Amino acid sequence: MSTPQIIEADLTWTGESFEHGVQIAIEPDGCIGRVGRELRSAARKLPNRAVLPGMINAHSHAFQRGLRGHGERFSQRAGSFWSWRETMYELVQRMDADTFYRLSRQAFGEMLAAGVTTVGEFHYFHHDASCDGYGFDEIVLRAAADAGVRIVLLNAYYNRGGIDQPLAQGQLRFRCGSVDEYWQQMDRLGDIVDPPTQSLGVAAHSIRAVSIDDIVALDDEASRRDLVFHMHIEEQSKEIDDCVAAHGLRPMALIHDRLSINPRFTAVHCTQTAAADMQALLEAKGNVCICPLTEANLGDGIPDLRRILHSDGCICLGTDSNARICFTEEMRWLEYVQRLATRSRGVCVDESGGCARKLWRIATINGARALGIRAGRIEPGYAADLVALDLHAPTLAGWTEDTLLDAFIFGSGSEAIAATCVAGQWTEHRL
């Protein structure tokens, strides 16, 4: 039986503050064992490093990394989410398996370098050009394993082009034939995943792409299997108008009407959500996933964060389109967009007024809750998923134990990240 590795960085984040002299035992199974002082005198020292839990990216479409640098020209008319989607569909139509692997691998590698140790991959791109066989599902798992990142494959059901509209062109690559077929494929994926670092979740793409009856059926079975359930909700007003026309209710209201929301449920975006509908989601303890860089790039609008926070809502973060992968940028702009909208400072704060600490919880503990994994904390029994900051990074210069987290979140990017650890396996990013 192998013994745990024991590490001791200059500073360790305990959940409330950085402390000296804390040793972390990483068990052979990839989980954290004991945490404390003087576990063993021969702990491996990590000099000039501060260790924190790795960050958790609760919403990604890795293949969209292929759009980086594309879709930013606007001849004649201003662009929109929908003109961007056309560019994305062009990428989809020319995608082969090799490219799909390469782009996914690239995105996951950049995430790890950005301190993201778990990605919730909202995966709806199932098929190669034959539009059959779900071959891309396995590729995305392999790309995550090769990049060394933990993945929760939020396998997404998609089976229509819009309310009462058939799938068209590129959308055929996303097709799930039926809910039964979806669960058959989930069973196959259950056999493939590598348990130490891979697990499954359920996603219904959106109210556009899935009928409400199918959404209910998916959520019922997800509940029976104790899997998390994610959905894009109310990112764009057109989706809301279409839903009201068909059902007489906005998407979030329709979901409340038909589903029993609970902490397993994550609504992604909610940039256009009505106050009462948001309140109902929060009272049911559903999660809200915000994707600041992507929502800004796509002009989605500004979510009502004050309301969510006032109700003690569980917000998490996602890199979504991966046009830019930098988790400190996601964190600070979650707060900054609110500062601009409210002309005040300190919207996202914890009970003691700490902004960085609140953002850090959002990026770690809350992400883990939305993905249904034991990660995001340096505590016994949690995944040994860590990020090590370089205390000599120029962007951190001037730090004290008391200001380091603030300097990292508000003043730094991925350049301050020296190494990451996923299930006990370290990757050095700069040396």
Next chain:
Amino acid sequence: MSTPQIIEADLTWTGESFEHGVQIAIEPDGCIGRVGRELRSAARKLPNRAVLPGMINAHSHAFQRGLRGHGERFSQRAGSFWSWRETMYELVQRMDADTFYRLSRQAFGEMLAAGVTTVGEFHYFHHDASCDGYGFDEIVLRAAADAGVRIVLLNAYYNRGGIDQPLAQGQLRFRCGSVDEYWQQMDRLGDIVDPPTQSLGVAAHSIRAVSIDDIVALDDEASRRDLVFHMHIEEQSKEIDDCVAAHGLRPMALIHDRLSINPRFTAVHCTQTAAADMQALLEAKGNVCICPLTEANLGDGIPDLRRILHSDGCICLGTDSNARICFTEEMRWLEYVQRLATRSRGVCVDESGGCARKLWRIATINGARALGIRAGRIEPGYAADLVALDLHAPTLAGWTEDTLLDAFIFGSGSEAIAATCVAGQWTEHRL
């Protein structure tokens, strides 16, 4: 007589596009000589590099780098610009000359690593604890020289604590006794600056800190000496209310009433400026400096960029408080904040609809105009101030000549910058 160095990167930005095979002659005086193909067969190749003009940071307070990680806790009440200013004044009061040098040097070094080759340092922190002698003016010039960045010292006049209010505490460190004393110090600084990389500009801190008569006197003499003139204008509503109470006009309207605005004039922030006043500034060809990261951090509000762009206004960018120094982040969020506010994409675009190209002009050519320097273009007679991108940087992966600028601005941070060149002197940032 020494000969020019001739360089040839894989790709060179010509102002409109990236091209292969372009050689740049850098003359011994630190300026660009000829630019073209086959200047000399023995050009020094820069493999895996794309060369562009260095970026121009038109508004900085370098010493505020000392606040990184501070001022982000909000006990009891929400914070504001004014509560932040209290934190800044605390930093000011404990600042000695060594710390002032160290913080300035740190900020300028980070700027260079972020591809900024010129900083417009809006410098109002003149004195050590004796509150006399202008000793810090020389320090800021020395810090820039030691960091290797070109500086336009926008030497700032500051002589009251608010309209009809005396200087208080920390503000005594900023004090200029009179306009005459200011120009005597400017003459001394004129003898000290190192002409190849240092020049002077004039600044009046704000309508709060300088009387309108002194502003007029400063601008008259700046005009006679052909120096640029910068001013903070309408960042916060309190300043506007105070000005209306004292003068019956808002700050920008008062400036128009008393000064003759022209392209030498740069108004910094304008987050609260009335439409008619902005229109008048633009018709007079004044510049507007926006500081996206700082204005977001301070909750200043969102400038009406569409109006400015519709009138072909000259927008430039500044890192201001230096809480975060990343010029691609400044560029993309200049655009993204507008996308969120207007729920559309492509606000900052050039005549052909290019967003990245427009942002790049803002970060280079427009900044040079606001600072009154011949820089920001790779053309004969311009400063040999360059940035070299690493074409193997992971954040750029997938680039083509056609998408490289977009991938850099929307998808990358300073990690893609391999080297910078200021007046012909190269600094490597990663190897």
